[in-house]
Amino acid sequence: MSGKGEMGMSMHNNLPSTATQPDLDWSQVRETVRMLNLAVAQIEVAMREGDDSVETLTNSFTSMIESSSSIVQAVERLQNTGKDEGLIAEVEKESSLISEKMQAGVIAFQFYDKLSQRLAHVSHALAALSELVEDGSRIFNPNEWIGLQTKIRSKYNMREEQAMFDSLLEGKTVDEVLANGVGITHEPDNDIELF
Structure with a gap:
């Protein structure tokens, strides 16, 4: 065997050296990159799965909004007839509860979006x-x-993310940042949009 490249290739079927099968070409940088790529892949899969669930929920909410609107129209027609006042009040109450639950759902969607x-x-x-x-x-x-740090920070459009980024680059530990609530969203946005 004439060199480390040939030895590495013949022993590992042309695969790069790994921590479980190191050769003279093994690199902690390559191992770090593999772990970073694993984290990226896991995040991407989680986001895709979450997006599928949110799409299902969005369709459900859209349908509930349409149903709620139909209930309101039916109540208006009943009110015009002047019949069944008790039933009208009950339908109005239930319609109001549905609307409140939809608002809570929209707020949850906003947190998911963040x-x-x-x-x-x-x-x-x-x-x-x-x-x-x-x-x-x-x-x-x-x-x-x-340049990397500037590029990363420029992608942050939420104040919480920017504050966390700045605190960590100033040398604070993760525990200090989290203990002080930096980067944590405490309140949902007030501008709720129904689909």
């Missing part, structure tokens, strides 16, 4: 980090790291 945005940002940041770490010509260049 979760989805955060996961997308994490996924993009990990992918960009993976590319930087994998590139031997960039990994030791401080300007490349500054």
